[in-house]
Structures are given as structure tokens and as C-alpha cells.
Amino acid sequence: MKRYPKFLKTLPExxxxxxxxxxxxxxxxxxxMILKLSPLYTLLTSAICIGVLKVIKRNFDxxxxxLPTRKDLDLSEFKRRTK
Known part of the structure; x- marks a missing residue:
């Protein structure tokens, strides 16, 4: 497998x-905006959303x-259609 430089693997920031x-x-x-919060609560809400996202990305796959749980691929139906 070909190895790529680190900058090609990382997401842009x-x-x-x-x-x-x-x-x-x-x-x-x-x-x-929907809840019509004050600016302080807006910053707090945004920080909480970012924090929750980081926790979810770190602890859950x-x-x-x-992804679907089935790993097999049935091509017999596809073969019948192409004839």
C-alpha cells in the first residue's frame, strides 16, 4: 500500500x-437563534455543541x-437483468 504524506490524511482546519x-x-x-438566547448563552451553547461533538467522535465509532451490517453482495439478481 502506498503511503501518503500527513497533509493528505488530515482534514482542513x-x-x-x-x-x-x-x-x-x-x-x-x-x-x-431559535431559542432567542443572550450572547453569553449563545457562546455557551456553541461551546457545548462543539464539546459534545468531540466526545462523540472520541468515544463512539x-x-x-x-454502515450496514450485511457484508455480502448478491449479484445474481443483477446478472438476470442484464441478459
Missing amino acids: FYGLSFYEIGALIVGLYLA LKAYF
């Missing part, structure tokens, strides 16, 4: 926040959770 953390920040801001 913007002001130190990854793509997922920016998404959590936006969710926190929208949640604060979301890719394995969302």
Missing part, C-alpha cells in the same frame, strides 16, 4: 476548527454504526 467543529458551531448558533 479554519482558525483551528475542523469541518465538523464548524458544523457544530453553526448548529449551536442556529439553536441559540460512528462510521461502523451507520
Whole structure:
């Protein structure tokens, strides 16, 4: 297997926040707008959303959770259609 440099494996960051953390920040801001929170609570909500996302990413394997449990692929139905 070919090894790639580290910069090709890492996700891009913007002001130190990854793509997922920016998404959590936006969710926190929208949640604060919907609930009409004060600026202090808005910052707190955004920080909590980012923190929860980091805990979930560190402690749970979301890719394995969302992938289907079946690993086999049945091509017999596909073969019948192409004839």
C-alpha cells in the first residue's frame, strides 16, 4: 500500500476548527437563534455543541454504526437483468 504524506490524511482546519467543529458551531448558533438566547448563552451553547461533538467522535465509532451490517453482495439478481 502506498503511503501518503500527513497533509493528505488530515482534514482542513479554519482558525483551528475542523469541518465538523464548524458544523457544530453553526448548529449551536442556529439553536441559540431559535431559542432567542443572550450572547453569553449563545457562546455557551456553541461551546457545548462543539464539546459534545468531540466526545462523540472520541468515544463512539460512528462510521461502523451507520454502515450496514450485511457484508455480502448478491449479484445474481443483477446478472438476470442484464441478459
